[in-house]
Amino acid sequence: MKKKRRACEFEKAMTNTPISAYVAVNKENGIVGFSCFDASFRNFFGPIGVSDEYRRSHIGKELLLYALYGMKEEGYGYAIIGWCEEKNKLFYEKNSDAIIIPNSFPGVYKDSILLSK
Structure with missing residues (x-):
C-alpha cells in the first residue's frame, strides 16, 4: 500500500503548476529516486523514495x-x-535540521482514505 500511496502523491505533484516533484536518474536514464512537495497538502514535503541499490549514496539527501x-x-x-517512519527520523534531523513534533501523527492524515486501507 505504501508504494501505491507514494505513486498517487507523485502523480499529484507532477500535475501541480509549477511541478513540485524531482526525479533522480542513473546514467541509463532509469529513475532511481524522487521527491515531492504539495502532493497531499500544501506546505507538506514528501513523499521521497530512493531505489535500494542507490541508498547511502547521498541521492536521498539531494x-x-x-x-x-x-x-x-x-x-x-x-x-x-x-509522515515519517521511526527508522527515517535521523535522516531528516541530520539533513534538514528537522524538529520532531511529538504526537503529531496522524494529524491531517487522520481522515485519509489511503491511510485507512
Whole structure:
C-alpha cells in the first residue's frame, strides 16, 4: 500500500503548476529516486523514495534538499514533513535540521482514505 500511496502523491505533484516533484536518474536514464512537495497538502514535503541499490549514496539527501529549496522558492517559510517512519527520523534531523513534533501523527492524515486501507 505504501508504494501505491507514494505513486498517487507523485502523480499529484507532477500535475501541480509549477511541478513540485524531482526525479533522480542513473546514467541509463532509469529513475532511481524522487521527491515531492504539495502532493497531499500544501506546505507538506514528501513523499521521497530512493531505489535500494542507490541508498547511502547521498541521492536521498539531494532530493530532500532540492524539494526544500523548491518550497522556499514557492514562498514557504518552513516545510512540514507529515509522515515519517521511526527508522527515517535521523535522516531528516541530520539533513534538514528537522524538529520532531511529538504526537503529531496522524494529524491531517487522520481522515485519509489511503491511510485507512
